[in-house]
Amino acid sequence: MNKLIALCAFIFITISCKTGGKGDYILPTSTGNTNKILVVIKGNDWEGSVGDEIRSVFGEHQVGLPQPETLLSVSQIDPVGFKGFMRNSKAVLVVREGEKEQITVTKNKYARPQILVYATAKNKEGLINLIRNRGKEIIKLFKDEDITFIQNIFKKEKIDESQFETIKNLGITLTIPKRFNMVEDKEGFLWLRQHLKSGIARGDGTNNILVYSYPLEDENNIADNITAVRDTIGKKYIPGSKEGMYMITEQAYTPFVFDAEIDGKKAYETRGKWEVKNDFMAGPFVNYSIIDKENQRVIVFEGFTYAPSVNKRDFIFELEAIGKSLKVK
The missing domain is CATH 3.40.1000.10 (Mog1/PsbP, alpha/beta/alpha sandwich)
Structure with missing residues (x-):
């Protein structure tokens, strides 16, 4: 009987630690450096015209630097590989086809701090237009999140x-x-x-x-x-x-x-x-x-x-x- 009570208490404590309330689940620390994003997109789309548009928009050079450097550094992974520790990436752009053309943002879904930007359109042509027309908006979302990330680090070691x-x-x-x-x-x-x-x-x-x-x-x-x-x-x-x-x-x-x-x-x-x-x-x-x-x-x-x-x-x-x-x- 005592063993049963102890087991029940252990299960209760474990569940409470993970799901004690909305948002209480302890997320792992995200991985990845500032100014770098992981693009989740099918391999053939990445190698094709959609990927070309992403590389063109996100590969724009940051002005004011002596050597050419892009606004953001970009890497790619196929959706089937976006699991496990790969989902802990700090900044993720998910490019996918869907019923409605839109950009949506989710934060701290798999890790903390984390921003996931979903770019959705009905077909490949729609995705190209979405990236072309709203690419700067997407870049700003990632940049603003990185600014907050850096500022939060500096707050912990703030000078008097x-x-x-x-x-x-x-x-x-x-x-x-x-x-x-x-x-x-x-x-x-x-x-x-x-x-x-x-x-x-x-x-x-x-x-x-x-x-x-x-x-x-x-x-x-x-x-x-x-x-x-x-x-x-x-x-x-x-x-x-x-x-x-x-x-x-x-x-x-x-x-x-x-x-x-x-x-x-x-x-x-x-x-x-x-x-x-x-x-x-x-x-x-x-x-x-x-x-x-x-x-x-x-x-x-x-x-x-x-x-x-x-x-x-x-x-x-x-x-x-x-x-x-x-x-x-």
Whole structure:
């Protein structure tokens, strides 16, 4: 009798741990890196015109990088192989034929954190049109999820930003990981640096953060003046190895400027390449110029990378995640 009671208790506890309520099931940790997706699609469709369209849309190059790098790295698996540990992939695009043309999203179905995007259409022609017309929307779904993923990691190792006078005086918060160290913090200008520890960039490569502001005068001219403002900052605060050397926007490469929104405020996202005047150092940057009308100022967050001979997409992506965490108190 006692053995029966003990067995029943064990079964009850086991079931409670797994299904004690909706969403209580303990999911495994997802696998996969940021900016990478697994496409679940039949092999003959992947090798055919549907796969060609997926590779074309998702293989578009990220602007502002010195070497060609795609927006997302893509791998493929046949639906019959999408089981077991393969279902634990962090970012999955399921391409399938169905009655209704649509894009649907499910999160944390097989693992956590996880996003599954289902692209459905009635036939192959419909799938091609769906990927072609709504591909950027699908990419944004994956990118936004990766931004949240990175920010959640950084929250666990967040630096004590109250130590920086510039951040304190600006009245903002940023989710910056402790791996960044201060280079300069004066006159309303903050420069933080992280020494990279992977690949050829180890020891020499760096990720850098700049934070500053300037008065809001003519909102209509902000986008046109971003390059001039950052060049002024570079000349004043970011010197090269010798006199007469300082950081500027690469003169042979016109930056790309996009509309953005940070903390509910209108902003501009600028991607381009920096260089050191009269020197050979260069690399990519991402700049967010945020219009803070209430305080009549433009707050600038910039991240730039120096990592010779290695791909830089993921380094810039981490800086993007930090920049998008900015909030005005």
